[in-house]
Amino acid sequence: MTVLGIIGIILGIVLLIYGAYKGISTIILAPLCCLLIALFNGMNLLTTFTDTMLPSVCNYVTAMLGPVLMGCVIAALYNTSGAALSIANILYDLFTFKARKAAGEGEKVVMRPILAIVTIYVIGTVLAYSGMNPVVLMFILFPIAMDLFEKANMPRAMGPGVVLGALATAACSMPGTTSDQNVLAVQMLGTSPMAAAIPGFIGGGVVLALNMIMMNIISKREIAKGNTFTPSPKMPTRPVDFKTPHWIISIIPIAVTLITYNALGWDILVAMMLNIILSLILFFPYYGKFAGLKELIKPVGEQTTMLVLQVGLLGAIGGVVAASPAFPVISDGLLAMNCPALFKVVICVAVLTGASGSGPAGLSATLPYMSETFTSMGVSMSALHRVSVFASQTLDTLPTNPGYIIATGIADIEIKDSYKYVFITTVLNTTITAIVVALLLTIVPGWA
Numbered sequence: 001m002t003v004l005g006i007i008g009i010i011l012g013i014v015l016l017i018y019g020a021y022k023g024i025s026t027i028i029l030a031p032l033c034c035l036l037i038a039l040f041n042g043m044n045l046l047t048t049f050t051d052t053m054l055p056s057v058c059n060y061v062t063a064m065l066g067p068v069l070m071g072c073v074i075a076a077l078y079n080t081s082g083a084a085l086s087i088a089n090i091l092y093d094l095f096t097f098k099a100r101k102a103a104g105e106g107e108k109v110v111m112r113p114i115l116a117i118v119t120i121y122v123i124g125t126v127l128a129y130s131g132m133n134p135v136v137l138m139f140i141l142f143p144i145a146m147d148l149f150e151k152a153n154m155p156r157a158m159g160p161g162v163v164l165g166a167l168a169t170a171a172c173s174m175p176g177t178t179s180d181q182n183v184l185a186v187q188m189l190g191t192s193p194m195a196a197a198i199p200g201f202i203g204g205g206v207v208l209a210l211n212m213i214m215m216n217i218i219s220k221r222e223i224a225k226g227n228t229f230t231p232s233p234k235m236p237t238r239p240v241d242f243k244t245p246h247w248i249i250s251i252i253p254i255a256v257t258l259i260t261y262n263a264l265g266w267d268i269l270v271a272m273m274l275n276i277i278l279s280l281i282l283f284f285p286y287y288g289k290f291a292g293l294k295e296l297i298k299p300v301g302e303q304t305t306m307l308v309l310q311v312g313l314l315g316a317i318g319g320v321v322a323a324s325p326a327f328p329v330i331s332d333g334l335l336a337m338n339c340p341a342l343f344k345v346v347i348c349v350a351v352l353t354g355a356s357g358s359g360p361a362g363l364s365a366t367l368p369y370m371s372e373t374f375t376s377m378g379v380s381m382s383a384l385h386r387v388s389v390f391a392s393q394t395l396d397t398l399p400t401n402p403g404y405i406i407a408t409g410i411a412d413i414e415i416k417d418s419y420k421y422v423f424i425t426t427v428l429n430t431t432i433t434a435i436v437v438a439l440l441l442t443i444v445p446g447w448a
Contacts, residue, residue, distance in 0.1 A: 005326030008040020056319030082244030124166025161421025196386035318365020354395030
């Protein structure tokens with residue numbers, strides 16, 4: 001039965017990947033995968049649905065409905081008012097000053113690839129660190145990125161790898177971020193958002209450095225081979241005449257949220273509500289005042305529902321796997337490996353993240369079931385928090401990841417042409433970084 005159960009788990013993951021690739025909603029796929037895993041493991045299908053799958057979904061909804069709802073409102077305010085674009089534009093102008101000056105004087109501008117990449121990473125990391133949805137930010141960042149790619153003559157196929165590397169790696173894992181992953185770990189472990197700050201910031205620096213250096217090396221090689229920029233008529237252009245709030249005004253709500261959440265230790269919901277109140281006041285003339293407010297919040301309910309249900313149901317797959325008779329065999333095998341405890345954390349979270357197809361889902365599938373096991377092995381809650389968050393960024397970006405599919409659509413790039421770059425920035429380098437963070441906390445446990 002154990003072998004059959006493991007086969008069922010593998011088939012469930014394959015079904016999830018294949019179905020998502022074919023465009024089937026994960027809200028439909030996830031319960032089917034759960035029931036398939038239960039069937040192969042000899043579990044009662046009805047009680048698996050009612051007593052295992054639904055409580056797993058509820059765990060995520062209970063922890064994240066508030067932050068996700070408020071995050072969608074904040075994203076809508078920043079996107080509709082142009083506040084996010086204002087922050088992006090000032091950084092864009094700062095980092096491209098010489099290139100724009102040369103262009104204004106009639107010179108042909110060819111930026112160095114590293115300058116274009118660094119500009120994208122600074123803009124993406126600054127915006128994503130506030131916890132705004134990376135999918136929303138892609139629509140802001142991609143036009144700017146493609147403008148820079150054209151100036152640097154970099155191949156458009158690299159776009160998803162560079163942009164997702166900026167939005168969905170360090171900014172989701174570093175201490176203090178209001179990303180779903182960091183908030184979820186706080187909610188489930190009772191730790192601080194700044195848990196294990198020193199190795200966390202070192203890890204963020206490592207993944208950013210790896211991504212920028214490797215993308216720079218690859219872009220130079222591609223350009224040398226003649227693979228250069230080709231525009232797409234489907235790509236949105238960078239707005240230049242869109243009236244936006246001043247960038248200083250735009251960063252005030254974000255700064256207040258980060259300060260109250262991290263420095264003052266306020267509840268995430270209070271910190272995010274303060275962001276919303278300030279945004280409503282400061283951006284009032286830019287989102288259409290009272291008349292525009294109704295249109296602004298109209299899609300928020302559907303967005304929140306879809307995000308919470310999708311991630312909650314994906315996490316339920318991990319919950320069913322954890323409740324299956326085959327799981328103790330798998331987990332015992334993983335935990336019995338001859339390596340430090342924090343490396344086992346990396347492996348377990350990465351495996352369940354890959355099975356769930358999402359970083360937050362991987363955490364919600366792992367932490368409720370295995371946190372006691374890890375703490376009994378001598379792992380502190382703070383170390384578990386930071387290593388788990390970094391590990392949840394390893395196998396989350398499979399070719400069927402919804403965010404990646406959206407990125408390829410925005411950039412008008414085929415999966416076969418772009419995934420190798422996405423794999424480098426969001427799978428390979430994030431895995432290396434998770435190991436680095438685990439190693440640092442193993443060598444210097446006092447940093448937790």
